[in-house]
Amino acid sequence: MPTPTLLRIRAEGDPFALGHTHGTERAAALRAFLDDSLCRLNRILPKPVTLAELAPRIADYRTAIEQAVPDLARETEGLAAGAGITLTQAYLLQLRREIMGYRKVPTMGDCTTYARSGTAAHGLPVLAQTVDLNGDLDDQITVLDVAPAASGRRSLLLSFGGLLGYLGLNSSGLAVGLNLVLAGTWRPGVPPYLAIRHLLDHADTVEEALAVLQSLPLASSRSITLCDAERAVWAEYADGQWRLGDGPETTHTNHFLHPDLAPHDEINVFARRSSVRRLEACRERLAGLPSHASAEDHFAVLSAPPVCVADNGDIRRERTVAAAVMLPSRGELHLRPGNPAHHPTQVFTLR
Incomplete structure (x- = not known):
């Protein structure tokens, strides 16, 4: 398999501008990822979920993020605008691992x-x-x-x-x-x-x-x-x-x-x-x-x-x-x- 050349996104400015640059450069890929079994969550979770079902939970995380790290909340807004996705979808991209939670199942590894x-x-x-x-x-x-x-x-x-x-x-x-x-x-x-x-x-x-x-x-x-x-x-x-x-x-x-x-x-x-x-x-x-x-x-x-x-x-x-x-x-x-x-x-x- 050929080695992919990794995309480097350079962004500077206020938080919204950072997110907007990121979202614009990755717009098509992020929309495709969201459409791929909801960021592939439904190929991993034991029971399929929908964005509508997750929305109240995502909103709770959003509130916590806005209060604790407001710059990153604003950057997430810029990401959504640049990528042409909803703010709920932009937060799902940040929260994917939190949505999965932890499962007590056999696994081969995680990070070293x-x-x-x-x-x-x-x-x-x-x-x-x-x-x-x-x-x-x-x-x-x-x-x-x-x-x-x-x-x-x-x-x-x-x-x-x-x-x-x-x-x-x-x-x-x-x-x-x-x-x-x-x-x-x-x-x-x-x-x-x-x-x-x-x-x-x-x-x-x-x-x-x-x-x-x-x-x-x-x-x-x-x-x-x-x-x-x-x-x-x-x-x-x-x-x-x-x-x-x-x-x-x-x-x-x-x-x-x-x-x-x-x-x-x-x-x-x-x-x-x-x-x-x-x-x-x-x-x-x-x-x-x-x-x-x-x-x-x-x-x-x-x-x-x-x-x-x-x-x-x-x-x-x-x-x-x-x-x-x-x-x-x-x-x-x-x-x-x-x-x-x-x-x-x-x-x-x-x-």
Whole structure:
């Protein structure tokens, strides 16, 4: 299969302008995605849903987002206008993972994430991860290059299907990644993907990002990995509780690592085995990786099983749909779309 050339959308200005540029450039693709079994939700969920059925729930999330991160609410409005879709549809694109919720079913994997900083990074901090999702979302990958007028920062982000954020880095030298962890009650609030975008717009360092992150009403459980030149941290969240783990090297998969949250883990036994196996493999490979390793060296860590999860043909199962290596001090986002073992690296830079 030929490697797709990833679309890079450059946008600057006020929030509505950012969203409008994004929506205009992706208009046909976003409308097609919405028409594809409602963003493929109805090919994944156990029971089909309609947009009309979801509308009240989406409205509750919209209210929470408008209150907590109004700039991103305005950007979502711009996305809708640019793409020629309704505002409810634009919010569905932001909330797709929240609508799916979490299911206690066997799975092969989810994201594997690690970061190196300080002495462990030989002066070149790195945050790297696989992106494991269901829904065959390889064809929805976009790179956002955004410069909000009020921020003073510029960010490079990996996006899927109209998302305003997923993972990325900013011009201050901060990188942010994430892992799905399952616990507590998922409720209307700020989706973690939008929270990550908010961090990149408003924080320069790990310390600042943690303060911003802990002030947000997060909608669902996650582990967020943060990295700058001096510090690497994972921050686990469930039901209003945050727990941290510090570097200089951090690794995370899909089970809680902090002893305060581990007893509340809802991951099923099959997924936990996969998560533990991937964590152990990642740590073993990192132990043999020098501090001055290149981005391609890091892709070698991400591209082999069990860290890389192959496609088994079931759209409902998570598999590796991309891998990212971020070098925040250089402003570089290195991406391999699809299975990273099968595609070359594409490099995006802020400079």
